Amino acid sequence: xxxxxxxxxxDDFDDExxxxxxxxxDEEQWEAFFQEEDERHRRFExxxxxxxxxxxxxRRVFKEMGWEVPDFEDEDNIDEEPPxxxxxxxxxxxxxxxxxxxxxxxxEDAERFAHPLFKKLYRLINETLTSFRNVxxxxxxxxxxxxxxxxxxxMSKLFHAGYYNLDxxxxxxxxxxxxxxxxxxxxxxxSLFSISEIKQANVIKQYRLDYYHQRITDILxxxxxxxxxxxxx
Numbered sequence: 001x002x003x004x005x006x007x008x009x010x011d012d013f014d015d016e017x018x019x020x021x022x023x024x025x026d027e028e029q030w031e032a033f034f035q036e037e038d039e040r041h042r043r044f045e046x047x048x049x050x051x052x053x054x055x056x057x058x059r060r061v062f063k064e065m066g067w068e069v070p071d072f073e074d075e076d077n078i079d080e081e082p083p084x085x086x087x088x089x090x091x092x093x094x095x096x097x098x099x100x101x102x103x104x105x106x107x108e109d110a111e112r113f114a115h116p117l118f119k120k121l122y123r124l125i126n127e128t129l130t131s132f133r134n135v136x137x138x139x140x141x142x143x144x145x146x147x148x149x150x151x152x153x154x155m156s157k158l159f160h161a162g163y164y165n166l167d168x169x170x171x172x173x174x175x176x177x178x179x180x181x182x183x184x185x186x187x188x189x190x191s192l193f194s195i196s197e198i199k200q201a202n203v204i205k206q207y208r209l210d211y212y213h214q215r216i217t218d219i220l221x222x223x224x225x226x227x228x229x230x231x232x233x
Contacts, residue, residue, distance in 0.1 A: 023138075025174045025176065026175040029175065030175050030179035043065065047060070047064055047065065059125045059171075114164050114165060115163040116222070117157075117219065119162040120162050120218070121154060123157055124150065127212075128147070128151065129148075131204060132148065135203050135204070144198055144203070146191070147198060149187075149190070150187040150194070151187070153183070154174040154184040154188050154191075155189040157184045158180070158184060160176065185223050185224075186221070188216055188219060191216055192217070195213050
């Protein structure tokens with residue numbers, strides 16, 4: 001199976017004119033917002049690497065980013081007695097032993113009520129995480145990192161556009177949906193094009209990568225359909 005795809009196969013919408021709406025952002029404004037968001041994220045990671053992944057480092061990052069530095073100290077607990085045991089397992093058991101997370105339940109609800117496009121991508125991410133869990137990577141430039149990051153970024157933009165829960169009262173503006181779906185498409189192409197490099201590394205069975213290639217292509221076609229439908233609204 002060929003890994004080469006022409007972007008034009010999935011890019012039929014860029015030349016269409018946007019409708020002016022003074023009451024909400026259009027897709028160009030949302031794309032500008034996403035670009036600013038990307039730059040803030042890049043700057044945050046750059047500063048975190050510079051100052052270190054510590055509480056003091058995080059405070060310096062927040063200050064340089066112009067964000068309010070949170071006060072983590074709970075004044076009501078200053079005079080508390082120190083824990084009797086220094087064993088971290090005992091301390092965690094004492095403090096959180098009876099805690100039960102509703103995270104799994106929330107994820108199951110989100111998938112149950114989600115748009116079919118969201119469900120496809122959600123399931124694909126779970127499959128790839130299982131496939132890659134024992135594969136070691138040496139740097140962020142590794143094609144496996146590029147592949148996985150593309151899928152996760154695509155999922156993030158589907159969240160932005162409200163595709164995670166059809167029962168939600170949140171209705172994303174048309175411009176946001178268009179800009180987010182275009183970002184989804186861009187991120188999926190990043191994952192798709194990294195597959196050939198992963199094959200060269202010979203760390204994942206080729207039939208499995210061909211399967212992921214097919215799944216991503218299928219999702220890209222769904223994204224195009226969503227773009228077309230949203231344009232007509």
